[in-house]
Amino acid sequence: MxxxxxxxxxxxxxxxxxxxxxxxxxxxxxxxxxxxxxxxxxxxxxxxxxxxxxxxxxxxxxxxxxxxxxxxxxxxxxxxxxxxxxxxxxxxxxxxxxxxxxxxxxxxxxxxxxxxxxxxxxxxxxxxxxxxxxxxxxxxxxxxxxxxxxxxxxxxxxxxxxxxxxxxxxxxxxxxxxxxxxxxxxxxxxxxxxxxxxxxxxxxxxxxxxxxxxxxxxxxxxxxxxxxxxxxxxxxxxxxxxxxxNELNNTMKTLTLFTVFLTLPTLIFSFFGMNVALPVSGQEPGSWITTLVLSAILMLVIAVSLWKRRIF
The missing domain is CATH 3.30.460.20 (CorA soluble domain-like)
Structure with missing residues (x-):
């Protein structure tokens, strides 16, 4: 034009x-x-x-x-x-x-x-x-x-x-x-x-x-x-x-912590599921509570250790 x-x-x-x-x-x-x-x-x-x-x-x-x-x-x-x-x-x-x-x-x-x-x-x-x-x-x-x-x-x-x-x-x-x-x-x-x-x-x-x-x-x-x-x-x-x-690192850290805490109960339950002599008889009604208590104690110990190292 x-x-x-x-x-x-x-x-x-x-x-x-x-x-x-x-x-x-x-x-x-x-x-x-x-x-x-x-x-x-x-x-x-x-x-x-x-x-x-x-x-x-x-x-x-x-x-x-x-x-x-x-x-x-x-x-x-x-x-x-x-x-x-x-x-x-x-x-x-x-x-x-x-x-x-x-x-x-x-x-x-x-x-x-x-x-x-x-x-x-x-x-x-x-x-x-x-x-x-x-x-x-x-x-x-x-x-x-x-x-x-x-x-x-x-x-x-x-x-x-x-x-x-x-x-x-x-x-x-x-x-x-x-x-x-x-x-x-x-x-x-x-x-x-x-x-x-x-x-x-x-x-x-x-x-x-x-x-x-x-x-x-x-x-x-x-x-x-x-x-x-x-x-x-x-x-x-x-x-x-x-x-x-930074957000990705925080996400990966959170997922890692979840993985650690979910692994601990599995470790205890797997141990007591093996054919070994156990300190608690499986016939006792409170035996499953004992395994839960042991798992909770182990998770608490790990949590305190991670908290002291400021990983939490």
Whole structure:
């Protein structure tokens, strides 16, 4: 799908039907026919449009001297549809192509980052600033998603205090997976932002440099927050792993004690069931009580011995 936007003389960002100079072409999951049409119309290298659609593409800046086009690829967060239990996230690339009299954004999915730029009424004639606004929106999206992940973590942690289930552990794993995606993508985005300060294909004015600094600050904040949440989750996982091991040890100790105490009466009864001379005649009515008393005494002796060794 392709939509075209342009800032009007009144400063409003409007959707138009045909391309005009200094307009913005937004491409969402375009077909091969749409890609070829844009390549022919604007003389853009076809790889500039195909690379951002590759989900494994890494963040980078690339400049083509023949067409005078600059490609900026950044990773942005989206909800993982394969995780229905909670809002888990993955990252996908988005491409920003800056040409002489046009801007192209291309992504495999519709994103909030682009929608936020539309709401800001960014001036499409200021192409470099437009690109920085998109990058700032992406960095802001990371911060918002990290806050949602932290809220989910706190809820899961609260439930873990009451009961520990596999379902809750799976949710923790999903949050950890999201943080791994975030940290990897944020660091790659940070490298791109750093390169923007010294690239020659994108001319930055003083206001643009201030905006780029804001992008860098937001991205660094995202990296620091992600690392903090990752350490917290590692601590929680380690603590509950020790707790599970401790509960298992207590269970095994309890079962072992039951086995010991159940074995003692069996030992006494088996002894008196053998063909040996017994101190108590089997014909006496209280003979079975004697065996019970001996078993109880032996169990009491063992219990006191275990209690003194703090095994009980």
């Amino acid at each position: 392709i939509t075209i936007h342009k800032t009007s003389s009144g400063g409003d960002l409007q959707t138009i039907d045909t391309f005009e100079k200094n307009s913005w072409i937004n491409m969402v999951a375009p077909s091969q026919e749409e890609i070829r049409g844009i390549v022919e119309r604007f003389n853009i290298p076809i790889e500039f449009l195909e690379d951002p659609l590759d989900l494994e593409e890494s963040a980078r800046i690339e400049y083509d001297e023949e067409t005078n086009c600059t490609l900026i690829i950044n990773d942005l967060p989206i909800v993982d549809d394969n995780s229905p239990q909670l809002d888990s996230y993955i990252t996908i690339p988005i491409g920003i192509i800056l040409g002489g009299d046009f801007i192209v954004t291309i992504c495999s999915q519709a994103t909030n980052s682009v929608e936020n730029v539309i709401k800001k009424n960014v001036n499409t004639s200021m192409k470099n600033r437009f690109a920085l606004e998109v990058l700032l929106s992406i960095s802001t999206q990371y911060i918002m998603k990290l806050k949602k992940l932290n809220k989910q973590r706190l809820k899961i942690e609260s439930n873990l205090k009451d009961s520990l289930t596999n379902k809750q552990l799976y949710k923790i794993m999903e949050i950890e997976k999201s943080l791994v995606y975030f940290l990897t993508s944020l660091k790659a985005n940070g490298d791109v932002i750093t390169k923007l300060f010294r690239t020659h294909s994108i001319k930055l004015y003083e206001d643009d440099e201030d905006l780029l600094e804001d992008v860098k600050i937001e991205n660094n904040q995202g990296i620091e927050t992600t690392e903090l949440y990752t350490r917290i989750l590692d601590s929680i996982t380690g603590s509950y792993s020790s707790l599970i091991s």
